[in-house]
Amino acid sequence: MLLEVNDIGITFGGLRAVMGFNMGVDKDEIVGLIGPNGAGKTTVFNLLTGVYTPTEGKIIFDQKDITGKKTNVINNLGIARTFQNIRLFKSMSVIDNVKVAYNQNMKYNELQGVFKFGLYKKEEAELHEKALNLLDVFGLKGEAEENAGNLPYGKQRKLEIARALGTGPKLLLLDEPAAGMNPSETAELMEIIRLVKDKFRVSILLIEHDMSLVMNICERLYVLDYGSLIASGPPEEIKNNQDVISAYLGE
């Protein structure tokens, strides 16, 4: 198992947002996390990425205990994410957005950066090349010098995924990647997600409300309701699960 979540829970004051939650993601797997609004899906993402510290339970990633580690440390270990409401570096160029992600693997220091000696030239040239190649995968090469904030919505979503991949993750968390997209954009996104999985050899865990996407590309699903797991298994099974249907539609 690449990611193992053991009985995690978090309490905000008197509210138990997530409790006794267990899940796992294997290498090269696309896993979906679904549930009605307010079920605690994004809270699980925030627990996995260290935005919140779980009040109980353990998170094991790549044989390391990452419970309570800081967000940036968890990212360095190999979990990258996108956000439900897009969070780009809006006033920076598209390529600079991606370059920030590569920063953690670069070595030249502050002094070399200011006086442009040593590793500076070599690393910056390599970085530019790498960033352009990454943008090319997402069809954003033409807009490399554009301001990220000026991109149309669909491309902003793509750029966010590109930036997350730039950090060199083993596990990619996508928070509602298809939100606000029309059916043809969603279909394109599905292709991209498959491509990302194969090309970058990452496992993907995604939250999504668009059932056509979830049922199509996820190999396994976890269903959350009121902070606890009510079902898990392959999409076909989940589709016919009585608990899931009543959670979504009511009794």
Next chain:
Amino acid sequence: MAFYKKQFGLISAAVILILLVLFRYLGIIDDYYITIIDLVFINIILAVSLNLTIGFLGQLALGNAGFMAIGAYTSAILTTYLKLPPILLFPVAVLCSGVLAVLSSLIVGIPSLRLKGDYLAIITLGFGEIIKNIITGLKITGGARGYKGIMNYNTDFETNAYVNMIVLYLFAGLTVFVISNFTKSRHGRVIKSIRDNEIASEASGVNIMYYKLLGFSMSAFFAGVAGSLYAHHNGILAANKFDFNYSIEMVIMVVLGGMGNIKGSIAAAIFLTFLPQLLSSFSDKRMLFYSILLIIVMLVKNKNYPFLKIDFYKKRLLGR
């Protein structure tokens, strides 16, 4: 032409230097203007370095006059008590001023940079006032009477011909060079990403606290250096100079020149240093004037008038 374009900054810097030297020794600019130009260079250092914190890092820090005061008094005290050959004394004093400003910025920064917006502004503002009051209270700094007899260009011409217009120019140039190159390096990129979206930056593996401290302490370093230059330029120091108003004046330079715009900071520093001198009879009310000016600039800035852009003049004057 390609070379000219690539080395535009370096060439224009050299041209300005030559013109300054020429004008000075030909006596085209008199002592009165030289004093103002000196102040311009000090203010350029302050504005450009503060732009790193406010414009690039996106943290509203209002205590830069405090760091400047620390630099100024450190340098003044060192050059009074330290026995070193004159050729070494000044560089050592400048460096120590910067380093001490950095140390104090770390002491303020480590707890306060966790705060955001107004809260950071308040705590840094408080820090500036504390520094001012400590200086007023101490004996070694001359207390409220001020610090007199700091070696400077006018009194120690033979032993110390250091802080004159040319030296100030070189320091200002060095500051602009360092800050603008820094903002284009990977570290600068990360600092801008923190300004744009802190949460996303952290999720992209950036150690937010380290880079915030880096930007903040770099600002402080140059403020300290500017303080040291100011001390040796003036020869006397009064703690009251480094009050809240001076911090705000630096912020105004940054805002007027544009957040994250180094050329703008330089232009604003020049403009706002000359302005009160030209309106000297009006100088009591200059803060009032600044506020009105700032409001006008804010109103005009968002309108996107073409004549406010450099390109507009480049096309007309240089034909490109």
